[in-house]
Amino acid sequence: MSSAKNININLKIWRQKNAKAKGSMETYKLDNVSTASSFLEMLDQLNEQLINDKKEPVAFDHDCREGICGMCSLYINGRAHGPDTGTTTCQLHMRKFNDGDTIFIEPWRSKAFPVVKDLVVDRSAFDRIQQAGGFVSVNTSGRTMDANAIPIPKEDADKSFMAAACIGCGACVATCKNGSAMLFVGAKVSQYALLPQGKVEATQRVLNMVRQMDEEGFGNCTNTGACEVECPKGISLENIARMNREYLKASLK
Amino acid sequence: MAKSALLKSSIAKKYWMAFTGLFLCLFLAGHLAGNLQLLVPNNALNFNKYALFMTTNPAVKILSYVTYLSILFHAVDGFLLTYQNIKARPVGYAKSNPSANSSFSSRNMAVLGTLILVFIVTHMVNFWAKMHFDQNIPLQTITVEVMGQKQELYLMTNDGYMATSQVAKTKEEAAKSGAQVYIKNRTEFYNTQADVKVGEGYKDLYKITVAFFKDPKYGLIATILYVVAMGVLAFHLLHGFQSAFQSIGLNSSTWIPKIKLFGKLFAIIVPILFAIIPVYIHFILK
Amino acid sequence: MKLDSKIPEGHISKKWTDYKDHLKLVAPNNRPKIDIIVVGTGLAGASAAASLGEMGYNVKAFCYQDSPRRAHSIAAQGGINAAKNYQNDGDSIYRLFYDTIKGGDYRAREANVHRLAEVSGNIIDQCVAQGVPFAREYGGLLDNRSFGGTQVQRTFYAAGQTGQQLLLGAYSALSRQIGLGRVKMFNRHEMLDLVKVDGKARGIIARNLVTGELERHSAHAVVIATGGYGNVYFLSTNAMGSNVTAGWKIHKKGALFANPCFVQIHPTCIPVHGVNQSKLTLMSESLRNSGRIWVPKKKEDAEAIREGKLKPTQLAEEDRDYFLERRYPAFGNLVPRDVASRAAKERCDAGHGIEANDTNEGVYLDFSTEIQNKGRQAAYAKGNHNPSAAEVTKLGKQWLEEKYGNLFTMYQKITDENPYETPMKIYPAVHYTMGGVWVDYNLQSTIPGCFVAGEANFSDHGANRLGASALMQGLADGYFVLPYTVSNYLADEIRTGKISTESQEFIDAENNVKNTIDKFLNNNGTKSVDHFHKRLGLIMWNKVGMARNEQGLKQAIEEIAALKEEFYKDVRVPGSSDELNPELEKALRVADFIDLGQLMAMDALQRNESCGGHFREEYQDSEGETLRDDENFSFVSAWEYMGYDISKEILNKEELKYEFIKIAARNYK
The missing domain is CATH 1.20.1300 (3 helical TM bundles of succinate and fumarate reductases)
Structure with a gap:
């Protein structure tokens, strides 16, 4: 951390008053940004400056700031969650930028993710997909069988976990040229499809979740693989293939 | 569903x-x-x-x-x-x-x-x-030398030959020129007098x-x-x-x-x- | 106020079972006539909302995030405890119960903790049934690891993302109920007041954070599951939005606030980098299984390291002070969190800190020994009994990567240093708050119909929480306690009928909230909300932090009271009330943090002893260990709100009776 220095940067940020208003890119200058700061701390600094100048601060989504809640978003210099791979915006640090850089910051762009304000978008479409089938229909009594009653091969459990590691940030949709949500849905379908507990409802689950996904207005997957590259949790394209397989099986039943 | x-x-x-x-x-x-x-x-x-x-x-x-x-x-x-x-x-x-x-x-x-x-x-x-x-698709021909003279022949699907000079493009043309054979339906050779199919050529x-x-x-x-x-x-x-x-x-x-x-x-x-x-x-x- | 904890009679191992058997029920056909509000959708809130919805009640759930899946339970890394004894190392419900009471330094309620240990196994069963992908062994059975403060392996985990997997499990159960129409979800809504009618909790005022609209929601019972208040310190491992507002609002309406000074400072966080730091990042406690904590023995070396003249890897073994292993040979690097944190602070205060920032606060967490050990083991396992040094190092690093890869990557992203090559720098940071709203055995606050669950209540962890116990408590409360106790309360409400939101109480509460909001927006001050929040954080960290003393606490109380005045006079909140306005949200939260901060200092001041996370410098032995005073302080302090001036709050005491555990000094040596 001793290598931290201060840089001056220019920002081009999407400003939009509310969902109905027309937005535009605005330019800001920000000096003395420590390279040890996170990207969101840089935005905090900008907002502090804007408030002191009696201007409206920039609204952006963020919460845990440790890369797990999935609340932060931002399309930075043409890439979801910025230039670093395997990283959420909140864990992106300013040392990835240089003095004098101009940084473009835009909200996720998707019909299914309408802008709420500035850089904040509405991702409730993901919730509705989950509600359509992203669960095991087991009552919460705790009176199920013992946790070790069904052994699960480690490999399956690990794969299921890796799919379940999705944080629902929406970077896959934002980065996909088609605005497709298949990596998100594929990951959820896979998590359950790989476990014996999830197999019981596999048919209905995949049909229902895909139907909801289509209704939300997401685009179609054309296998560009961009989502996998930009996913901060490295969710594999294999999950989309598994969903395709599951869907085919379910459709033919 | x-x-x-x-x-x-x-x-x-x-x-x-x-x-x-x-x-x-x-x-x-x-x-x-x-x-x-x-x-x-x-x-x-x-x-x-x-x-x-x-x-x-x-x-x-x-x-x-x-x-x-x-x-x-x-x-x-x-x-x-x-x-x-x-x-x-x-x-x-x-x-x-x-x-x-x-x-x-x-x-x-x-x-x-x-x-x-x-x-x-x-x-x-x-x-x-x-x-x-x-309608005027060319049919496969070969050129052979017969007695020092080049002659063009249609190749037929039954492995036969037919001199191009004997074949008219249409029935009308055949009537005019007196050709013995004319081409019908793009590829079929017809005898002008009898009006029966005598063979077929290859589309070239x-x-x-x-x-x-x-x-x-x-x-x-x-x-x-x-x-x-x-x-x-x-x-x-x-x-x-x-x-x-x-x-x-x-x-x-x-x-x-x-x-x-x-x-x-x-x-x-x-x-x-x-x-x-x-x-x-x-x-x-x- | 007379506090009735409603702990049932009988032997500790029978209390919950007998009690449950005699609780009142609500018949299935009556449940749809009853409304329940659940605020917060973390482990406790989501599991409670899902369970209550499934039972057939009309549930309305609220969260300030854009989705219930984002609640901060998601950030828990290490694991969840359960007394399954799958590893055959002598674990039992009693041992988990005992470890938790002892870990909490004998300031938790026996009956509650035993119930927690009893249902712990069910939690794992439930989660597995829901499709939570816990780590497994090659035989297909569940894997376990050990955590600080215990000598058994009872922690279930999913890599370094256990909280995420458990929360997503609860979220899936909640989503199912939302999909079925039994729970109505209100995302981006913040509860800003509780509405009481005839002394009972009857609803809330919530602000739609997108439109700014104030909404009245009525219910027959209100469950508060809004997490802890670590953000009083500004810098903590909590999420940026984590706040105490719901808990504080019910406190203002009559719920007592218990043990506010019990705060857990987690020993392994990444140190502060500078003034613009917005939050601290935790490195899972599980790292202490493999890492050794040390500082340079000589102050000169520490200074040279801070100045960049010396690298930690250059320091000879004998010049390193592995202070936890030195002071606590039995538990070594795996002592409970409060002990480890204080020991690190002690070394840094003595001038051995290694971080090159304003405070020099930082110690090393070193994996080099583990790399050698595991590397050699791995080589042997491959049949190579004479591995080269390079081979051992390579295999050791591979082992580390498999076990902690995601944490190491995260560390590297944040600090730009490679922890495989050079030791991690860590320092304690505020992580969890054991204190919270006072609740009885039913998890009901002193307001009838207002229940409090998870970190938001005070009940299970005493003065210090053991690792991997927070997830356990959240899910236990939500899945296995509230469904019974809330129903018991609601059994008397089946004739009440729909509660009107047009009553004077709702109108008044809404107007109150509206006035507060308008006041902030028209304040026209000069300083941002964060400015005040950071100042509050500094007071709290320096004077109500890891080590406290009478003088500092008295100063803190005065400084916070003054800060409060200044805040209301000079805070600047831009924007308007009818839009998404994050600054306004922060202002409303910080107002409550300031009040609570003062109360925390008052609570710490009255508690003339050292216990768990509460360390009073006046009360330590010659070796710097805590001196508990069971004679005078074996009670839960429960504070009663008396109006704007926090210093007027009244202290109520709930005596803690230990019938089944013999109180002893907490010894990890």
């Missing part, structure tokens, strides 16, 4: 793209095998025989209808997908850096596909339509092809455009081949590297081989 989903849902659209695409890859391989005969010297007759087989064999006919349907489906589905995908992002990004996360071909399948569709249409006008509908697709690429005015342009089209096809296949396997759900760490490698080889080799043919005809064939 399940049935309508297989037509309408986003994933079903992927299946259709994949299945039709893979079938078209098979078609490409077959088509290429046929075309490569053009590279064999003095092979015009065999090529035309092959062309005849391809247009008359019932099994092949069924396959060709499947091919037409596949092209149609692939194109229509592709247009639908593209339209929906454009709609899925009504407001675009001010700055986007897609080359950081995806390949050129994967992002431009629609454009590449449209170009290929244009190519297919012109290609069919130039060759397929002539083969099927051209070889000649059409060579003439097309050797045309003094347009031959060079046609060759260049053909090569360019094969380039476009290569890019389309580069993404499309392995993408199809992903779409139908075949993606496992053991198989996908093999599929990807094969897809790459297929995408490069097939178009190159296709492209060599017009280049050979235009520049090398005498």
Whole structure:
């Protein structure tokens, strides 16, 4: 951390008053940004400056700031969650930028993710997909069988976990040229499809979740693989293939 | 639910793209095998025989209808997908850096596909339509020297010959010139007096092809455009081949590297081989 | 106020079972006539909302995030305890119960903790049934690891993302109920007041954070599951939005606030980098299984390291002070969190800190020994009994990567240093708050019909929480306690009928909230909300932090009271009330943090002893260990709100009776 220095940067940020208003890119200058700061701390600094100048601060989504809640978003210099791979915006640090850089910051762009304000978008479409089938229909009594009653091969459990590691940030949709949500849905379908507990409802689950996904207005997957590259949790394209397989099986039943 | 989903849902659209695409890859391989005969010297007759087989064999006919349907489906589905995908992002990004996360071909399948569709249409006008509908389609002839005199003969499907000088293009012409034989239904030889079929000729697709690429005015342009089209096809296949396997759900760490490698080889080799043919005809064939 | 904890009679191991058997029920046909509000959708809130919805009640759930899946439970890394004894190392319900009471330094309620240990196994069963992908062994059975403060392996985990997997499990159960229409979800809504009618909790005022609209929601019972208040310190491992507002609002309406000074400072966080730091990042406690904590023995070396003249890897073994292993040989690097944190602070205060920032606060967490050990083991396992040094190092690093890869990557992203090559720098940071709203055995606050669950209540962890116990408590409360106790309360409400939101109480509460909001927006001050929040954080960290003393606490109380005045006079909140306005949200939260901060200092001041996370410098032995005073302080302090001036709050005491555990000094040596 001793290598931290201060840089001056220019920002081009999407400003939009509310969902109905027309937005535009605005330019800001920000000096003395420590390279040890996170990207969101840089935005905090900008907002502090804007408030002191009696201007409206920039609204952006963020919460845990440790890369797990999935609340932060931002399309930075043409890439979801910025230039670093395997990283959420909140864990992106300013040392990835240089003095004098101009940084473009835009909200996720998707019909299914309408802008709420500035850089904040509405991702409730993901919730509705989950509600359509992203669960095991087991009552919460705790009176199920013992946790070790069904052994699960480690490999399956690990794969299921890796799919379940999705944080629902929406970077896959934002980065996909088609605005497709298949990596998100594929990951959820896979998590359950790989476990014996999830197999019981596999048919209905995949049909229902895909139907909801289509209704939300997401685009179609054309296998560009961009989502996998930009996913901060490295969710594999294999999950989309598994969903395709599951869907085919379910459709033919 | 399940049935309508297989037509309408986003994933079903992927299946259709994949299945039709893979079938078209098979078609490409077959088509290429046929075309490569053009590279064999003095092979015009065999090529035309092959062309005849391809247009008359019932099994092949069924396959060709499947091919037409596949092209149609692939194109229509592709247009639908593209339209929906454009709609899925009504407001675009001010700055986007897609080359950081995806390949050129994967992002431009629609454009590449449209170009290929244009190519297919012109290609069919130039060759397929002539083969099927051209009333004045040339028939295969050979030139033999008979007693120091060159004579042109039609080759017949029953392995017989017929001097071209004896054959009139139409019945009317035959009546005028007194030719014994005239051509009916583009390929059939008829006896003028008896008005009975005496044989059938080969459509000379070889000649059409060579003439097309050797045309003094347009031959060079046609060759260049053909090569360019094969380039476009290569890019389309580069993404499309392995993408199809992903779409139908075949993606496992053991198989996908093999599929990807094969897809790459297929995408490069097939178009190159296709492209060599017009280049050979235009520049090398005498 | 007379506090009735409603602990049932009988032997500790029978209390919950017997009690449950005699609780009142609500018949299925009556449940749809009853509304329940659940605020917060973390482990406790989501599991409670899902369970209550499934039972057939009309549930309305609220969260300030854009989705219930984002609640901060998601950030828990290490694991969840359960007395399954799958590893056959002598674990039992009693041992988990005992470890938790002892870990909490004998300031938790026996009956509650035993119930927690009893249902712990069910939690794992439930989660597995829901499709939570816990780590497994090659035989297909569940894997376990050990955590600080215990000598058994009872922690279930999913890599370093256990909280995420458990929360997503609860979220899936909640989503199912939302999909079925039994729970109505209100995302981006913040509860800003509780509405009481005839002394009972009857609803809330919530602000739609997108439109700014104030909404009245009525219910027959209100469950508060809004997490802890670590953000009083500004810098903590909590999420940026984590706040105490719901808990504080019910406190203002009559719920007592218990043990506010019990705060857990987690020993392994990434040190502060500078003034613009917005939050601290935790490195899972599980790292202490493999890492050794040390500082340079000589102050000169520490200084040279801070100045960049010396690298930690250059320091000879004998010049390193592995202070936890030195002071606590029995538990070594795996002592409970409060002990480890204080020991690190002690070394840094003595001038051995290694971080090059204003405070020099940082110690090393070193994996080099583990790399050698595991590397050698791995080589042997491969049949290589004479591995080269390079080979051992390589295999050791591979082992580390498999086990902690994601944490190491995260560390590297944040600090730009490679922890495989150079030791991690860590320092304690505020992580969890054991204190919270006072609740009885039913998890009901002193307001009838207002229940409090998870970190938001005070009940299970005493003065210090053991690792991997927070997830356990959240899910236990939500899945296995509230469904019974809330129903018991609601059994008397089946004739009440729909509660009107047009009553004077709702109108008044809404107007109150509206006035507060308008006041902030029209304040026209000069300083941002964060400015005040950071100042509050500094006071709290320096004077109500890891080590406290009478003088500092008295100063803190005065400084915070003054800060409060200044805040209301000079805070600047831009924007308007009818839009998404994050600054306004922060202002409303910080107002409550300031009040609570003062109360925390008051609570710490009255507690003239050292216990768990509460360390009073006046009360330590010659070796710097805590001196508990069971004679005078074996009670839960429960504070009663008396109006704007926090210093007027009244202290109520709930005596803690230990019938089944013998109180002893907490010894990890």
